Amino acid sequence: MTRFLVRRLLTAVLTLFAVSVLSFLMFFGLPRDPVSGMCPKNCNAERLERVREELGLRDPLVEQYANYMKGIVVGRDLGSSQGGRCDAPCLGYSYVNSEAVTDTLTRVLPVTLSIVIPAAILWLVLGVGLGMVSALRRGTVLDRLAIGFSLTGASLQLYFVGAVLLLIFTYNLRITPVPGYTPLFEDPVKWASGLVLAWFSLAFLFSAIYARLSRAQMLETLSEDFVRTARAKGLAKRKVYGRHALRAAITPVVTIAGLDVGSALGGTVITETTFGIQGLGRTAVDAVRAGDLPTIMATVLISAVFIVVANIVVDILYATIDPRVRLR
Amino acid sequence: MGKPEPTSSGVPDDRQSTTAADSTGPYLRVTDLRVRFDTEDGVVRAVDGVSFGVERGRTLGIVGESGSGKSVTSLAVLGLHNAKRTTISGSICLGGRELVGLGEEQIRRLRGRDLAMIFQDPLSALHPYYTVGRQIAEAYRIHHPGASRRAARQRAVDMLDRVGIPQPAKRFDQYPHEFSGGMRQRAMIAMALVNDPALLIADEPTTALDVTVQAQILDLLADLQAEFHSAIILITHDLGVVGQVADDVLVMYGGRAVEHGTAEQVLRRPQHPYTWGLLSSVPTLHGPADADLVPIRGNPPSLIDLPAGCAFHPRCGYAARTGGRSTGEVPELRPTDEPGHLVACHLPAADRVRIRTEETAHVGVQS
Numbered sequence: 001m002t003r004f005l006v007r008r009l010l011t012a013v014l015t016l017f018a019v020s021v022l023s024f025l026m027f028f029g030l031p032r033d034p035v036s037g038m039c040p041k042n043c044n045a046e047r048l049e050r051v052r053e054e055l056g057l058r059d060p061l062v063e064q065y066a067n068y069m070k071g072i073v074v075g076r077d078l079g080s081s082q083g084g085r086c087d088a089p090c091l092g093y094s095y096v097n098s099e100a101v102t103d104t105l106t107r108v109l110p111v112t113l114s115i116v117i118p119a120a121i122l123w124l125v126l127g128v129g130l131g132m133v134s135a136l137r138r139g140t141v142l143d144r145l146a147i148g149f150s151l152t153g154a155s156l157q158l159y160f161v162g163a164v165l166l167l168i169f170t171y172n173l174r175i176t177p178v179p180g181y182t183p184l185f186e187d188p189v190k191w192a193s194g195l196v197l198a199w200f201s202l203a204f205l206f207s208a209i210y211a212r213l214s215r216a217q218m219l220e221t222l223s224e225d226f227v228r229t230a231r232a233k234g235l236a237k238r239k240v241y242g243r244h245a246l247r248a249a250i251t252p253v254v255t256i257a258g259l260d261v262g263s264a265l266g267g268t269v270i271t272e273t274t275f276g277i278q279g280l281g282r283t284a285v286d287a288v289r290a291g292d293l294p295t296i297m298a299t300v301l302i303s304a305v306f307i308v309v310a311n312i313v314v315d316i317l318y319a320t321i322d323p324r325v326r327l328r
Numbered sequence: 329m330g331k332p333e334p335t336s337s338g339v340p341d342d343r344q345s346t347t348a349a350d351s352t353g354p355y356l357r358v359t360d361l362r363v364r365f366d367t368e369d370g371v372v373r374a375v376d377g378v379s380f381g382v383e384r385g386r387t388l389g390i391v392g393e394s395g396s397g398k399s400v401t402s403l404a405v406l407g408l409h410n411a412k413r414t415t416i417s418g419s420i421c422l423g424g425r426e427l428v429g430l431g432e433e434q435i436r437r438l439r440g441r442d443l444a445m446i447f448q449d450p451l452s453a454l455h456p457y458y459t460v461g462r463q464i465a466e467a468y469r470i471h472h473p474g475a476s477r478r479a480a481r482q483r484a485v486d487m488l489d490r491v492g493i494p495q496p497a498k499r500f501d502q503y504p505h506e507f508s509g510g511m512r513q514r515a516m517i518a519m520a521l522v523n524d525p526a527l528l529i530a531d532e533p534t535t536a537l538d539v540t541v542q543a544q545i546l547d548l549l550a551d552l553q554a555e556f557h558s559a560i561i562l563i564t565h566d567l568g569v570v571g572q573v574a575d576d577v578l579v580m581y582g583g584r585a586v587e588h589g590t591a592e593q594v595l596r597r598p599q600h601p602y603t604w605g606l607l608s609s610v611p612t613l614h615g616p617a618d619a620d621l622v623p624i625r626g627n628p629p630s631l632i633d634l635p636a637g638c639a640f641h642p643r644c645g646y647a648a649r650t651g652g653r654s655t656g657e658v659p660e661l662r663p664t665d666e667p668g669h670l671v672a673c674h675l676p677a678a679d680r681v682r683i684r685t686e687e688t689a690h691v692g693v694q695s
Contacts, residue, residue, distance in 0.1 A: 225452040231408055232447075233467040233519070234440030237432075247457055322457055323503045 012308045019304040024065050027293050054079030092294030101298045111181045112279035116264045122203035127210025135218035153208020162201040162274035179275035198275045221249040262310025266303025354381030355559045361418040363404050370632045374400040376583040382559040389574030390563045393628045397583035398563045402529045407435040441471040444520035448532035450512035454504040461500030464519045471523045487518035510541035531563045567610050582629050582639035589669035599671040599680045601644045650674035
């Protein structure tokens with residue numbers, strides 16, 4: 001287990017290194033002038049020149065990259081126009097936002113986490129629950145309803161579902177407030193009510209996929225020999241399903257869920273845009289629009305971190321569920 | 329196995345068992361069992377009017393190709409068919425208690441306690457995520473709700489020891505994938521016997537195993553039967569296995585019984601052309617070494633659309649000698665001149681005996 005973790009962490013670092021090199025090359029190495037997009041309004045030639053100087057764009061690419069990585073690990077000194085000393089993890093300075101990128105991220109990251117984690121819990125419980133019930137009640141009205149639900153969920157788009165929910169609950173029924181983000185520890189009720197529509201739209205779409213997946217998995221598991229053995233022992237159906245079938249059926253769901261949550265944490269652009277909430281996803285899109293290179297870099301890196309971590313978590317969970325998988 | 333031995337199991341029996349009717353006939357009595365499945369393609373008559381009985385301490389071998397209805401019969405006895413899509417009629421009488429029509433909860437209480445089952449492939453029949461010991465202990469605790477975790481563990485370790493698994497206490501905590509094929513089947517047997525069932529159904533228990541291990545498992549079953557005095561139904565397509573362990577043999581074809589009698593009668597003096605076919609396709613040690621095996625031509629029939637008349641007639645080499653009856657009339661299972669030997673064939677009895685002695689004299693399994 002320890003050996004597995006060490007090895008996985010090493011590969012994770014390597015992966016992230018590769019991601020950072022590639023994205024750095026892509027954004028900073030291309031023959032275009034990154035400064036014109038970054039510099040605040042009313043730039044004159046002299047100001048542009050100074051910004052280029054302070055961003056270190058005149059240095060060789062390797063040195064720029066080394067400086068960038070050094071900033072992440074130990075921090076570095078940026079020019080006075082970039083706020084001077086930048087502590088680790090320093091991801092550079094954004095002229096567009098007029099703040100250090102790390103500060104932007106510390107502000108928007110909790111927003112995305114607040115959207116994704118409760119939504120993920122909702123969609124897993126709803127999706128897996130629905131899938132299991134419809135597998136066990138195969139062919140009944142309940143099963144048909146569940147299949148209809150997943151078909152609907154799979155065919156709809158988030159901006160549509162979100163807009164409909166907004167229209168109904170916020171503008172017509174006035175049950176929920178206009179969506180927005182309030183930090184959880186400031187006011188939990190406001191936090192929840194501002195995000196609840198986002199949770200449910202995400203959960204609706206995802207749980208549709210998970211319902212279908214877990215239904216199929218459960219049906220497959222129910223035809224396994226060991227389920228028949230459990231029944232032949234005289235185990236009550238409820239326990240056969242709960243103890244023997246569920247555990248086997250849930251394994252592939254765990255894999256997909258881990259990867260989905262990982263990539264959702266990297267930014268839920270459409271959700272954030274639909275509900276007008278400034279999270280990681282929208283920050284990334286804004287940065288791309290404004291050509292805000294340090295912010296783009298940072299959001300790419302952080303999404304990569306989420307995916308890599310999610311992968312490791314999935315592997316560990318897998319080995320916990322299935323003893324045949326040995327972590328070496 | 330199956331030499332009737334005095335009951336000497338000596339196992340404390342705290343339950344209200346169905347074994348009381350032991351002395352009044354076979355422990356399991358199946359009469360005119362019919363199992364039908366409703367499918368989209370039509371009604372499958374998987375078992376169509378089968379009758380047999382098994383006494384405690386004896387072994388019945390049910391033989392047939394896949395699709396002959398032998399596994400369906402055993403699952404019907406355990407009540408494991410999906411009640412919504414299956415129609416079961418006839419009578420399954422276990423120790424004096426009628427199982428057909430019994431509610432799920434009542435039959436569940438019997439399952440694993442009075443009747444238990446061993447499946448063909450022990451790797452897929454054991455749950456891959458739970459330790460072998462835990463699965464055996466679970467089987468014990470279902471029917472002994474008062475038993476502590478420790479008592480159940482002890483019982484499971486004892487059973488593992490009893491079926492010949494070395495270091496049972498250590499093996500208890502291992503997963504099925506850490507067992508070899510033969511050890512897994514021993515563990516399955518331990519699980520099936522953990523509650524001292526009076527009836528054990530073994531569905532192709534040796535098919536997935538090495539030949540050398542097969543013999544060990546069959547010996548083990550025979551030993552355990554002598555010890556626990558249980559009735560065993562052995563389902564197989566392997567006539568060698570049947571010859572080795574069965575007291576009685578039931579040959580099934582297309583969901584019907586075609587021949588039924590003692591192992592001696594069915595294997596040494598078979599009267600049904602299908603049984604001849606089965607026996608001719610088994611290699612024998614007695615004939616010339618280069619003698620060809622004679623397969624039964626054709627394929628097993630579809631249970632949705634059985635051939636009219638005798639279901640075997642399209643594959644039967646002697647159908648022409650029945651004067652057309654084999655295509656028009658379903659043969660009934662009738663007594664032969666040997667007591668207890670039944671056969672369902674339109675051929676006149678004298679013809680059958682003559683054909684067997686003249687044309688298929690080389691077939692037969694040492695029993």
